[in-house]
Amino acid sequence: MSDWWNTLPLQALDAEQWEALCDGCAKCCLHKLQDEETGEIFYTKVRCRYLDEESCRCGDYAHRSQLMPNCIQLAPDMAGDLQWLPVTCAYRLRAKGEPLPEWHPLISGDPETVHRAGVSIRGRAISDEYVHPDGYDEHIVRWVE
Ligand code: SF4
Numbered sequence: 001m002s003d004w005w006n007t008l009p010l011q012a013l014d015a016e017q018w019e020a021l022c023d024g025c026a027k028c029c030l031h032k033l034q035d036e037e038t039g040e041i042f043y044t045k046v047r048c049r050y051l052d053e054e055s056c057r058c059g060d061y062a063h064r065s066q067l068m069p070n071c072i073q074l075a076p077d078m079a080g081d082l083q084w085l086p087v088t089c090a091y092r093l094r095a096k097g098e099p100l101p102e103w104h105p106l107i108s109g110d111p112e113t114v115h116r117a118g119v120s121i122r123g124r125a126i127s128d129e130y131v132h133p134d135g136y137d138e139h140i141v142r143w144v145e
């Protein structure tokens with residue numbers, strides 16, 4: 001099926017398709033803060049230290065859970081419920097039955113289009129190696145929808 005990404009439900013994807021669905025934006029590798037009273041989520045520009053910011057890919061994807069205990073491994077039945085996922089996240093879009101955007105690498109055939117479209121975090125983040133956890137609130141950003 002040539003356009004499986006816009007037709008198959010998440011539950012029907014095989015392992016290779018599941019991985020290919022990720023657009024490579026790396027927004028999910030940014031640290032987030034939650035308002036204890038309202039529950040509102042705030043994205044910061046502080047990123048996980050294991051992220052290769054140039055490629056926006058995990059530096060050790062196979063061991064990510066051990067390296068970063070709060071690194072969430074998405075599953076088909078979770079994607080629609082995680083309100084902190086960016087609205088552009090391909091898993092969130094497909095969980096709602098929405099099509100992928102034109103800049104998604106599966107549509108464009110080019111992994112750079114997510115960066116050219118200004119959707120990824122490339123060049124906009126700072127590693128958590130350089131920020132004290134108590135100081136994350138100084139790095140809240142509004143460019144993650
Ligand atoms: S936000 Fe979604 S599409 Fe973007 S890198 Fe994370 S899992 Fe992939």
Ligand code: SF4
Pocket residue numbers: 028029048049050051052057058059060061064065067068071072
């Ligand atoms: S361990 Fe890898 S996938 Fe997990 S948050 Fe860090 S860079 Fe992202």
